[in-house]
Amino acid sequence: MIPNLFNAIFPKWKLQRRSDYSRVRGYIFKLLAVVLALLITALALKLAGKPPLELAKILITTSFTTKFGRTQLLRLATPLILNGVAMLIASRMQLFNLGLEGQLYIGAFAAVAVGLHMSGPPTLVILLMALAAMAAGALYALIPAVMRIKAGVSEILTTLLLNPLAIQFAAYIGMDVWRDRSAVGGSANTTPSIPYNLPTFFEEVNLGLIIAVVIVLVVWLVFTRTPWGYEVTAGGSNIGAAKYSGMPVIRNLFVVMLLSGALSGLSGMTQLVEVTHRFSPRLSNNLGWMGVNVAILAGGDTLAILPWGIFMALILFSGTILKTQGILDEVVLALTGLILLLTSIGEVLANYRLVNMDKLEENAMKEISRVDIEIEKIQ
Amino acid sequence: MLGENGAGKTTLMNILSGLYHPDGGEILIDGKQVNFTNPQDAIQLGIGMVHQHFRLVNNLTVAENIYLGWSETPRIISPKKLCDAIEPLMAESGFYCDPNKRIEDLSVGEQQRVEIIKALVRGAKILILDEPTSVLTPQEADELFRNLRTMTESGRSVIFISHKLDEVLSVSDRITILRNGQNVITLPRAESDTRILAKHMVGDESFDKKFAHGVEIGDPVLELAGVTAIDDHGLLALNDIDLLIREGELIGVAGVSGNGQRELAEVIAGLRPIKSGQLLINGEDWTGRSAAELAAVGVGHIPEDRNKTGLMPNLPILENAILREYRNPPIRKGPWLRKGPAAEFARRLVQDGDVRTPNISVAVRVLSGGNQQKLITQREIDVATRVLVAMHPTRGLDIAATEAVRSALIRHRDHGVAVLLISEDLDEILSVSDRIVVMYEGSVSGSFTSVEANRDEIGLLMGGSKQDI
Numbered sequence: 001m002i003p004n005l006f007n008a009i010f011p012k013w014k015l016q017r018r019s020d021y022s023r024v025r026g027y028i029f030k031l032l033a034v035v036l037a038l039l040i041t042a043l044a045l046k047l048a049g050k051p052p053l054e055l056a057k058i059l060i061t062t063s064f065t066t067k068f069g070r071t072q073l074l075r076l077a078t079p080l081i082l083n084g085v086a087m088l089i090a091s092r093m094q095l096f097n098l099g100l101e102g103q104l105y106i107g108a109f110a111a112v113a114v115g116l117h118m119s120g121p122p123t124l125v126i127l128l129m130a131l132a133a134m135a136a137g138a139l140y141a142l143i144p145a146v147m148r149i150k151a152g153v154s155e156i157l158t159t160l161l162l163n164p165l166a167i168q169f170a171a172y173i174g175m176d177v178w179r180d181r182s183a184v185g186g187s188a189n190t191t192p193s194i195p196y197n198l199p200t201f202f203e204e205v206n207l208g209l210i211i212a213v214v215i216v217l218v219v220w221l222v223f224t225r226t227p228w229g230y231e232v233t234a235g236g237s238n239i240g241a242a243k244y245s246g247m248p249v250i251r252n253l254f255v256v257m258l259l260s261g262a263l264s265g266l267s268g269m270t271q272l273v274e275v276t277h278r279f280s281p282r283l284s285n286n287l288g289w290m291g292v293n294v295a296i297l298a299g300g301d302t303l304a305i306l307p308w309g310i311f312m313a314l315i316l317f318s319g320t321i322l323k324t325q326g327i328l329d330e331v332v333l334a335l336t337g338l339i340l341l342l343t344s345i346g347e348v349l350a351n352y353r354l355v356n357m358d359k360l361e362e363n364a365m366k367e368i369s370r371v372d373i374e375i376e377k378i379q
Numbered sequence: 380m381l382g383e384n385g386a387g388k389t390t391l392m393n394i395l396s397g398l399y400h401p402d403g404g405e406i407l408i409d410g411k412q413v414n415f416t417n418p419q420d421a422i423q424l425g426i427g428m429v430h431q432h433f434r435l436v437n438n439l440t441v442a443e444n445i446y447l448g449w450s451e452t453p454r455i456i457s458p459k460k461l462c463d464a465i466e467p468l469m470a471e472s473g474f475y476c477d478p479n480k481r482i483e484d485l486s487v488g489e490q491q492r493v494e495i496i497k498a499l500v501r502g503a504k505i506l507i508l509d510e511p512t513s514v515l516t517p518q519e520a521d522e523l524f525r526n527l528r529t530m531t532e533s534g535r536s537v538i539f540i541s542h543k544l545d546e547v548l549s550v551s552d553r554i555t556i557l558r559n560g561q562n563v564i565t566l567p568r569a570e571s572d573t574r575i576l577a578k579h580m581v582g583d584e585s586f587d588k589k590f591a592h593g594v595e596i597g598d599p600v601l602e603l604a605g606v607t608a609i610d611d612h613g614l615l616a617l618n619d620i621d622l623l624i625r626e627g628e629l630i631g632v633a634g635v636s637g638n639g640q641r642e643l644a645e646v647i648a649g650l651r652p653i654k655s656g657q658l659l660i661n662g663e664d665w666t667g668r669s670a671a672e673l674a675a676v677g678v679g680h681i682p683e684d685r686n687k688t689g690l691m692p693n694l695p696i697l698e699n700a701i702l703r704e705y706r707n708p709p710i711r712k713g714p715w716l717r718k719g720p721a722a723e724f725a726r727r728l729v730q731d732g733d734v735r736t737p738n739i740s741v742a743v744r745v746l747s748g749g750n751q752q753k754l755i756t757q758r759e760i761d762v763a764t765r766v767l768v769a770m771h772p773t774r775g776l777d778i779a780a781t782e783a784v785r786s787a788l789i790r791h792r793d794h795g796v797a798v799l800l801i802s803e804d805l806d807e808i809l810s811v812s813d814r815i816v817v818m819y820e821g822s823v824s825g826s827f828t829s830v831e832a833n834r835d836e837i838g839l840l841m842g843g844s845k846q847d848i
Contacts, residue, residue: 227705227716234702237691244650244680244688245702246671 014360015352026350030297033346034311037338041331050327058325059318071204072320073313075274078208079104079284080316081309082267083291085216088302090260091295092223093236093253099144099159100264101288102166103137105281107265108272109173110136112279115194115272116178126196130269137265138258140166145257149250155257163288167281174280190280198273208270213306215263220302232256264288290316293340299347315339380540381547381580382557388540389431391557392507395538396428397421408505419450427498431509433490435482441465442478445497465500472499473529488519495526506530507538512546516635517803517841524550542580542777544573545806556580577778596813597626599662600797601647601678601766606656608646616642618821619656624766624797629788631812632801634841639821640801641683644770647799648680649673660765674703679763681755683770685748689755692744696736699743699754700725703762732757733783749780756784760791767791770801785811805837817841 042052062069083100090097097103110132118125144158173191180192198207223229235242235249242249267287276283294312298304315336319329382388393399395406397415405412408424415421421428435444442462446452456464462478469475474496476489485493491511498506508527512520527537527550541547547554548568555565556579563579603622610616616639624630634640645651647658649670658666660676670680682688690699701721704710709720725739732753736746743751752772759767769788773781789811792798802808808815815832817825817840825840827833 225715225718227711227714230698230701230705230716233694234691234698237694237698238687240684240688241691241702244648244670244682246649246669246674 012357014355014357015349016355018351018353022350026299026347029346029350030299030343033342034339037335037342040338041335044334045327045331050325055322055325055327059321062321063314063317067204069317071200071206073310073317074204074209075206076313076316077310078206078212078274079267079271079287080290080294080312081209081212081216081305082263082270083288084294084298084305084309085212085219085302086260086263086267087292087295088298088300088305089219089256089263091236091300092232093256094239095145095148095253095257095260096156097141097144097159097257097260097264098156098292099141099162099288100260100291101284101286102159102163103140103261103264104268104271104284104288105166105170106140106268107133107137108268108279108283109170110265111269111272112173112178112191112194115196116191122196126198126273129196129273130266133265133269134262135265137268138262140265141257141261142254145254148257149253170279170283171281174278178279180278190276190278190282193277194272196273198270206270206274208274211266211270212309216302216305223302228252264291267291290336293336296340297343312336380538380555380557381544381576382540382542386557386580387560388557389509390560392428392509392538392540395421395426395507397426422501422503425502425504426507427495427501427503427505428507429491429494429498429509429511431511433494435490435493437483438481440478441476441480441482441485441493444482444493445478445500449501468500469496472496473533474499474526486519488515488522491515491519491523492526503535505536505538507540509540510542511539512541512543516637517805518635520546544576544580547576548573580778596628597795599623599625600660601799602657602659602662603647604657604659606646606658607654608642608651609654610642616821617646620821620823622816622823624799626795626797627792629792629798629800629811629813631808631815632799632818633805633808633815633837634803634818636803638818640818641770642821643818644680644683644768644799644801647673647766647768648678648682650680671706674762675706677763677765679703679759679761679767681759681767681769681772685751685755690743690751693742695742696729696734696739696746696754697722697725700728700739700758703758728754728757728761732760732787747780749776749783752776752780752784753787756787760787763791763796766797766799768799768801771803772800773802773804773807781807805834809834 042056045052045055063073064070083104086100086103087097111129114129114132115125118128140162141159143162144153144155147153147158148155175189178191180188180190182192183190200206201210223233231242231247231252234245235247235252239249242252268283271283271287272279290312294305294308297308297312315332319332322331323329380388380391390399394401397418397420400416406415407413408426413424415424418428436447439447440458440462442458442465445465445468446461465478469478472495474492476485476492476496482490482493495506495508511523515523524546527539531537531552539547539550548571551568553565553567554571554576556563556576558580566575601622601624603620606617606620606622607615608617618639620639620643622630632640632643642651646653649668649672653666656666657664658668660673660678665673665676668676674680686692691702701710701724704724705716705721710717710724722739728734729736729739734746734750734754734757736750743754746754756769756772759769767788772784772788776784785807788798788800792813800808800812809829809832812832813829815827815829815837816823817837819840825837827837
């Protein structure tokens with residue numbers, strides 16, 4: 001598509017597909033796309049009468065030089081990384097889990113249920129909360145998994161449709177069943193606060209982030225260095241070949257989908273315990289969706305989830321900061337969309353090179369005369 | 380028109396049908412120079428093209444497909460009238476296909492007929508058929524040849540493209556051979572035979588090797604006793620099959636495709652459940668085991684379709700090479716898959732199988748069909764310490780690759796492995812098999828030793844005639 005369009009606009013130039021694929025070139029094009037998206041946003045801000053450079057300065061100083069900024073950034077990164085890797089695991093077998101947002105809520109619900117209604121040593125309760133969240137997320141992902149694997153219903157639709165259901169369920173729980181009846185104002189529409197916190201390290205790094213990073217590393221190791229990881233890669237690449245080799249394809253499909261749901265559920269738990277402490281339909285604010293974006297940006301590369309997760313956190317965090325400068329944080333959504341659009345184009349373009357048709361012809365003529373001369377020599 | 384894979388046949392025909400533009404040279408029709416800028420121009424000038432992979436819309440009817448993208452098509456018309464309108468045109472063209480049927484409900488042969496009708500009703504005087512027989516059963520191919528005759532008798536010209544020598548010899552008046560994008564020679568049929576054609580096609584005399592038998596035939600290895608199995612649609616595909624293959628024996632399975640050959644291969648490879656009967660390997664019962672278990676006991680399987688089942692085209696050679704071996708040491712060690720031994724294994728397969736590739740990290744899809752098949756063959760030979768099932772292992776390959784795959788099978792047989800070769804190419808079966816069985820409607824309809832094998836009789840059995848014993 002893109003090459004055809006290009007040829008129509010610039011007939012003198014041609015986009016020629018490269019025969020080799022280079023990972024580094026892919027990264028460079030992606031980075032260029034991000035820079036371009038930032039420049040476009042800056043231009044839009046400038047046109048709207050806001051000083052982009054100053055805003056960028058505020059953004060960077062708050063995010064990186066203040067303790068508050070760094071803590072916020074890393075807290076935001078936790079669910080983004082977890083959901084990013086959740087998306088990536090399923091997509092390894094060509095399953096598109098667009099239900100991360102819903103699984104996150106269901107996970108958080110299970111966590112809050114344990115947190116509010118169980119008593120015991122905090123470490124034990126927190127552990128149980130995490131396990132309950134993972135189990136609940138996995139169970140919620142089981143519904144589309146069964147429908148897809150047993151009946152062939154597209155998981156893209158079913159996972160998508162289960163999201164609003166989970167969020168409405170969260171509204172029902174937070175605003176009615178377990179509503180904090182002692183509270184007034186904003187928190188009157190949520191559950192009571194749970195009295196648990198995850199420990200932080202070096203005063204800034206939360207435990208959730210460490211867990212998320214460890215999970216990414218483990219997933220990378222599993223995918224690249226274990227027979228099961230190979231089976232998943234093979235099954236995702238060609239399910240016919242995987243079956244032919246005798247791999248348990250159906251079982252693996254279930255496992256990746258449940259793992260994906262479990263990690264998303266876990267991100268609901270970390271969000272609950274580290275950020276909101278209360279369960280309501282405002283718990284996530286699209287973190288699951290942003291996780292989908294992270295996975296798309298990482299493009300199937302497990303370790304790339306980490307930098308892209310932190311990058312997305314920075315973008316989301318900049319929304320909060322822009323708000324303090326009197327700019328709507330919807331700008332951030334536009335910027336996210338722009339980044340996704342441009343990086344996708346960049347990914348395709350990385351496989352092409354630009355050739356001048358005149359030069360091409362010139363070179364061909366040169367080659368022909370060179371061959372002619374050689375033939376003459378031989379004769 | 381004859382030529383190996385990649386000789387330039389399809390490119391040349393795509394130029395004639397207006398899909399590609401020539402960089403130089405001229406095209407003359409009826410002595411006049413013509414220029415095409417798109418397929419419409421070619422159709423206007425009476426050139427009709429039937430592509431190897433059909434250009435049909437599966438969920439539209441025959442009539443709708445014929446009228447699709449044709450200037451004569453009325454703007455508004457009911458499906459009924461469309462069918463009525465197409466009937467006389469079909470009658471005129473001499474070909475018929477029920478216009479109400481959907482393409483997806485037609486057999487491949489019928490779909491091809493729709494493509495031919497499509498070209499003829501648009502007024503094609505010159506019909507180009509790009510490897511038309513590669514998708515057909517032998518019967519369908521014979522019917523096609525008869526139809527081509529009718530067409531030429533009615534004054535039309537046909538360009539028939541193939542890389543099968545016999546077909547070209549049996550159907551053509553004149554034969555042009557392409558090699559490496561050049562017209563090597565054009566011969567009248569009377570002056571050509573298989574040997575001459577093959578020589579020009581491959582450029583040397585490396586053809587028609589005879590496969591002498593190497594080792595003594597030993598003990599029974601694979602035994603099917605009264606095996607029955609059903610196909611994907613729940614219909615009986617294998618009906619009480621008895622088959623015995625011994626060490627160092629190569630059995631060829633002849634038959635028109637769709638008579639249970641695929642199910643037979645799948646049953647032996649553990650990919651299809653056995654409904655009744657037994658699968659014995661070296662006398663032990665292996666009925667109902669999985670593909671992985673059968674591979675572990677030494678059953679290799681070269682599947683029918685290399686892109687859909689044999690390989691993962693988008694993954695590198697390394698991942699494709701270890702598809703069967705990843706469960707075993709040294710590639711697997713404890714919970715780990717070790718890259719070093721995996722790469723070593725892949726390099727060995729590439730070397731032993733003579734797979735031409737720059738390295739083992741290129742995606743398999745960039746390899747030629749022949750090299751892909753050599754990779755699969757070597758991989759399965761490595762698995763097959765006892766039994767090797769090869770289904771259409773040389774289909775779509777050029778002569779050099781065909782020879783490589785065949786001699787690999789023969790060599791493996793000579794190492795004492797029981798080989799089952801399933802093929803539609805009767806010449807292939809006759810030239811390599813020690814024993815030949817014929818399958819018809821899920822049963823073994825006949826069995827011959829290579830000495831007593833008789834083409835006509837096998838042909839009759841393939842067509843369902845009873846064997847008189």
